[in-house]
Amino acid sequence: MVTTDDIKRLREETGAGVMDSKRALEEANGDFERAKKIVREQGIAAAAKRAERETSQGLVEAYIHGVGRIGALVEVQCETDFVARTDTFKQLARDVAMQVAAMNPLAISPEDVPDDHVGKREDHALLTQSFIRDPGLTINDLVQSAIGQTGENIRVARFSRFELGTG
Numbered sequence: 583m584v585t586t587d588d589i590k591r592l593r594e595e596t597g598a599g600v601m602d603s604k605r606a607l608e609e610a611n612g613d614f615e616r617a618k619k620i621v622r623e624q625g626i627a628a629a630a631k632r633a634e635r636e637t638s639q640g641l642v643e644a645y646i647h648g649v650g651r652i653g654a655l656v657e658v659q660c661e662t663d664f665v666a667r668t669d670t671f672k673q674l675a676r677d678v679a680m681q682v683a684a685m686n687p688l689a690i691s692p693e694d695v696p697d698d699h700v701g702k703r704e705d706h707a708l709l710t711q712s713f714i715r716d717p718g719l720t721i722n723d724l725v726q727s728a729i730g731q732t733g734e735n736i737r738v739a740r741f742s743r744f745e746l747g748t749g
Contacts, residue, residue: 584604584612598621602621641658652745653683661734665733689707690709709738
């Protein structure tokens with residue numbers, strides 16, 4: 583049996599709507615972790631439908647690490663300025679900027695990583711890196727979740743990282 587507390591908890595952890603949370607919990611027979619996975623998969627499917635929509639709004643977010651030795655700027659785009667002002671979108675931009683500062687990716691996606699770079703392309707691409715705050719998620723998972731929560735196409739357009747003394 584699905585309780586309102588279960589629905590509330592799933593909504594808080596995933597950002598899914600009430601009915602989507604209820605359906606996922608019912609489909610998972612009350613298994614919370616399975617329900618989270620179902621919600622995530624639904625978000626990915628919804629994001630795929632929105633992938634072709636134009637993203638001409640958004641924001642530029644800055645993150646400065648420590649005592650100012652490392653900094654990152656990221657441009658994250660969405661469809662409307664309304665979504666760009668939401669807490670969900672702002673937190674996504676902040677998380678992406680923090681990831682860039684911490685992990686120093688070479689490109690946004692694996693196909694953009696230079697051929698001559700040593701190691702797996704996925705390790706050096708922002709979207710396929712494990713999120714530093716939750717290694718069970720990738721940055722792409724964060725973007726997909728935000729798409730599911732906002733109902734708009736979202737993309738990381740570009741980034742730049744600065745480190746004192748390396749430039």
